[in-house]
Amino acid sequence: MAPDLKKPSSSVSILGLGYVGLCTAATFASRGIRTIGIDIDEARIEQIRRGRAPVHEPQLGEMLKRVVKKKLLDATSDVSRATDTNTSFLTVGTPSQPDGSIDLTYVKQATRELGKALQKKQSYHLVVVKSTVIPGTTNGTVNPVLEQSSGKVVGPSLGLCANPEFLKEGTAINDALHPDKIVIGSNDKKSADQLTRLYREFYGSRLPPVITSSPETAELVKYASNAFLATKVSFINTIANIAQHIPGVDVNRVADAIGHDPRIGHLFLKAGPGYGGSCFHKDVQALVSYSQQQGYDPQLLKAIEKTNEDQAIQVVELVEKLAGPLDQKRIAILGLAFKKDTDDIREAPSIRVIDRLRNKGARLVGYDPMAMPNFESVFGNTIELAKSSHDVLKGGDCAIVMTEWDEFRRLKAKDYIAQMRKPVLVDARRIYNPAEFRELKFAGIGFGSEPLGPGSQAEPS
Numbered sequence: 395m396a397p398d399l400k401k402p403s404s405s406v407s408i409l410g411l412g413y414v415g416l417c418t419a420a421t422f423a424s425r426g427i428r429t430i431g432i433d434i435d436e437a438r439i440e441q442i443r444r445g446r447a448p449v450h451e452p453q454l455g456e457m458l459k460r461v462v463k464k465k466l467l468d469a470t471s472d473v474s475r476a477t478d479t480n481t482s483f484l485t486v487g488t489p490s491q492p493d494g495s496i497d498l499t500y501v502k503q504a505t506r507e508l509g510k511a512l513q514k515k516q517s518y519h520l521v522v523v524k525s526t527v528i529p530g531t532t533n534g535t536v537n538p539v540l541e542q543s544s545g546k547v548v549g550p551s552l553g554l555c556a557n558p559e560f561l562k563e564g565t566a567i568n569d570a571l572h573p574d575k576i577v578i579g580s581n582d583k584k585s586a587d588q589l590t591r592l593y594r595e596f597y598g599s600r601l602p603p604v605i606t607s608s609p610e611t612a613e614l615v616k617y618a619s620n621a622f623l624a625t626k627v628s629f630i631n632t633i634a635n636i637a638q639h640i641p642g643v644d645v646n647r648v649a650d651a652i653g654h655d656p657r658i659g660h661l662f663l664k665a666g667p668g669y670g671g672s673c674f675h676k677d678v679q680a681l682v683s684y685s686q687q688q689g690y691d692p693q694l695l696k697a698i699e700k701t702n703e704d705q706a707i708q709v710v711e712l713v714e715k716l717a718g719p720l721d722q723k724r725i726a727i728l729g730l731a732f733k734k735d736t737d738d739i740r741e742a743p744s745i746r747v748i749d750r751l752r753n754k755g756a757r758l759v760g761y762d763p764m765a766m767p768n769f770e771s772v773f774g775n776t777i778e779l780a781k782s783s784h785d786v787l788k789g790g791d792c793a794i795v796m797t798e799w800d801e802f803r804r805l806k807a808k809d810y811i812a813q814m815r816k817p818v819l820v821d822a823r824r825i826y827n828p829a830e831f832r833e834l835k836f837a838g839i840g841f842g843s844e845p846l847g848p849g850s851q852a853e854p855s
C-alpha cells in the first residue's frame with residue numbers, strides 16, 4: 395500500500411532507483427520521511443516493493459525491508475506520484491559518451507517526465523539534481539527542460555537545486571546517515587531553505603555542515619572531490635612504483651608516515667592495482683572533456699587517469715618477474731570486484747590485468763566471493779571461474795590478489811603452498827605481511843622485496 399502522504403511532515407520522491415537513488419530513498423524513509431521511489435524498471439520496482447535490495451550493499455536489504463513494511467517507502471513507475479510529495483530528487487545515471495564527455499540523456503528524460511507530471515500541481519515543488527552533472531547542467535539543461543515540460547517558471551512556484559552525493563559503495567548506508575557535509579547549490583533562497591529544512595528533519599541535531607553555493611559551484615564540488623580522491627590513489631601508486639625499485643622500502647610505511655601530516659591525511663593512500671568503480675574514471679574523464687571544451691587542457695587530470703590505466707602493467711610486470719614468461723602459465727586471480735564488499739565489477743582493475751595476461755597467453759582462473767555472476771554476465775566464459783579461494787589456487791603457477799576481500803586475508807602461506815603447482819604470489823592489494831610469506835616467491839605493490847630475508851625491515855601492512 396502507498397504511504398499516507400497527507401500527514402504534514404516532509405515527503406520526497408526519488409527519480410532513478412540505481413545505487414545512489416535507492417540508498418537515498420531507503421535512508422530518507424528510515425528517518426520517518428515518507429518516500430516514493432520512481433523508476434522505469436518494473437522488475438526492480440517489484441523487488442523493492444517486496445523489501446528486497448536489487449544491488450548488493452551492506453545494511454540496505456534490512457533497511458528496505460523495515461521501511462517498506464512500515465509503509466514509509468513505496469516504489470512505482472508512475473512519475474505522477476511525485477506530485478504527492480513536496481521535493482523530487484533526480485538520481486538517474488550520467489554515463490560517459492564514447493569520447494568521455496557526460497551523457498545527459500537520462501537526466502533530460504527524467505526531468506521532462508517530472509515536469510509533465512508537475513503541470514497541474516498548485517503548490518510549491520522543489521526539484522533537486524543529485525545525479526553527478528557537469529557544471530552548468532542544473533541551470534543550463536535541467537532548468538529549461540523543466541520549465542518547458544511543466545509550463546512553469548523556475549522561481550516562486552518551482553524550486554531547483556543542485557545537491558551532489560558523496561556516498562561510497564560498500565558503506566553507502568552509513569555514509570548517507572553520517573555525511574561529512576551537505577552541499578546545496580541554488581539560485582534562490584526559497585529552494586535552498588526548503589532543502590535545508592528537509593535535511594534538518596533528516597539529521598536533527600546531527601545536521602552536518604551545510605555549504606550553500608551557486609548550482610555550478612555545487613556541481614564542481616562533486617567532480618573536484620572525486621578527482622582529488624583519484625589523485626591521491628594515483629599519487630600513492632606512483633610512489634609505490636618507485637618504492638618497488640628500492641630494496642627494503644615499503645610504500646605502506648611511507649604512506650603512514652606522510653599521513654600524519656594533517657595537510658596530507660591517512661585516507662586514500664593505499665597503493666594497489668589502480669582505482670575502479672563506476673565513478674572515478676567516468677567523472678575524471680567527464681571533467682577532462684568539459685575542461686577541454688572550455689579551452690583548458692587539464693594535464694594533471696589526464697596524468698591521473700594514465701597512471702591508473704598503467705597500474706595494470708605494473709601488476710603484470712611483477713607476475714612476469716616472479717613467474718617468468720606467461721604463455722600457457724596458469725594464473726589465479728583472487729578477486730574480480732573493484733573493491734571488497736561489493737559485487738560491482740565496473741572499471742575494476744582485475745579486468746585490465748586479466749586483459750593483459752590473456753594477451754600474453756596465460757591461462758586464467760578467477761574467484762570472487764560476490765562478483766562472479768556479474769563477471770560472467772559481462773565476460774561469459776572468457777576465463778575459468780573457481781568455487782572457492784582454495785580451489786582457485788589449484789595447480790597455479792602464480793596467484794594475484796586483486797581485491798582486498800577478508801576471505802583472502804585469511805589464507806596463509808601454507809594454503810598457497812598446498813594448492814599451487816608453484817607457490818608464487820603477487821599481492822597487488824598489500825593484504826599480507828610479507829614476512830609471513832617468505833616460503834613463497836612473493837612480491838607486493840610498492841614493496842622493494844629484493845633482499846627480503848631474515849632480518850629484513852618488512853613489517854605488517
Ligand code: UGA
Nearest residue numbers: 559560561562563627662663664666669670671673732733
Ligand atoms: C567514490 C567516492 O569515494 C564517493 O565519495 C563518491 O560518492 C562515489 O565515488 C560516486 O561518485 O558515486 P566508490 O566509487 O564507491 O566511491 O569507491 P571508493 O571507495 O572511492 O573506491 C574507488 C576505487 O579506489 C576502488 O577501486 C578502491 O579500491 C580504490 N582505492 C581507494 C585505492 O586503490 N586506494 C585507496 O586508498 C582508496
